[in-house]
Amino acid sequence: MQASYDPTSTESSPLSSGRYIRLGPFQIDQQRQEITKNGEKLKLQGKVYRVLMTLLEKPGEVVTREELRQRLWPAETYVNYDANVNTTVNKLRLALGDSSDKPIYIETIPRKGYCLLVQPEMSATPTTVTALVSEQGLPAKLSDNSLPRSHATMWNIAAIIGLLLVGILLGAGLTRFWISYVAPTGPWH
Numbered sequence: 001m002q003a004s005y006d007p008t009s010t011e012s013s014p015l016s017s018g019r020y021i022r023l024g025p026f027q028i029d030q031q032r033q034e035i036t037k038n039g040e041k042l043k044l045q046g047k048v049y050r051v052l053m054t055l056l057e058k059p060g061e062v063v064t065r066e067e068l069r070q071r072l073w074p075a076e077t078y079v080n081y082d083a084n085v086n087t088t089v090n091k092l093r094l095a096l097g098d099s100s101d102k103p104i105y106i107e108t109i110p111r112k113g114y115c116l117l118v119q120p121e122m123s124a125t126p127t128t129v130t131a132l133v134s135e136q137g138l139p140a141k142l143s144d145n146s147l148p149r150s151h152a153t154m155w156n157i158a159a160i161i162g163l164l165l166v167g168i169l170l171g172a173g174l175t176r177f178w179i180s181y182v183a184p185t186g187p188w189h
Contacts, residue, residue, distance in 0.1 A: 018122035021056060023105070026096065027127055028052070035095075047072050048091045055106065055116040064113040089114060 021028040028035045035042045054071050098105045107115045
């Protein structure tokens with residue numbers, strides 16, 4: 001039987017200082033054990049989530065493969081730990097859009113373990129802000145209401161273009177009417 005992950009089980013855990021953890025564009029709700037990216041929910045399997053939480057407990061420090069093994073499998077479980085730890089970390093990297101070649105979030109420390117490269121931010125409330133630009137020039141996070149706003153902006157632009165087209169067509173029609181009916185009756189004929 002597998003125990004569920006409880007990040008608040010120890011008082012000294014840095015994860016116990018807030019319900020929400022922000023990691024770049026990602027937000028982790030510890031109570032619901034959910035992770036979102038720019039407000040969109042990501043699906044993480046139990047072991048993948050536990051690896052992430054274990055790394056978050058020690059940002060900037062090496063989390064050994066043995067620590068991960070202890071977190072993921074009870075002592076009496078017999079599996080190929082190395083292959084399973086590798087697979088689980090790779091699934092986490094895939095979910096985060098990270099790679100082992102050019103890591104942004106998780107660095108492999110050869111023959112030792114893994115290191116979280118980004119400092120997480122703890123919060124008691126969820127983060128919802130408008131689009132910010134990260135140091136790399138990529139959107140860091142989006143608020144939950146930025147999508148409706150951009151949708152409304154699109155409709156406003158379409159309405160303005162539509163009004164301009166109606167004005168141009170109306171002007172062309174009036175000009176044609178003027179040339180066909182009013183101009184021939186002028187004094188020069």
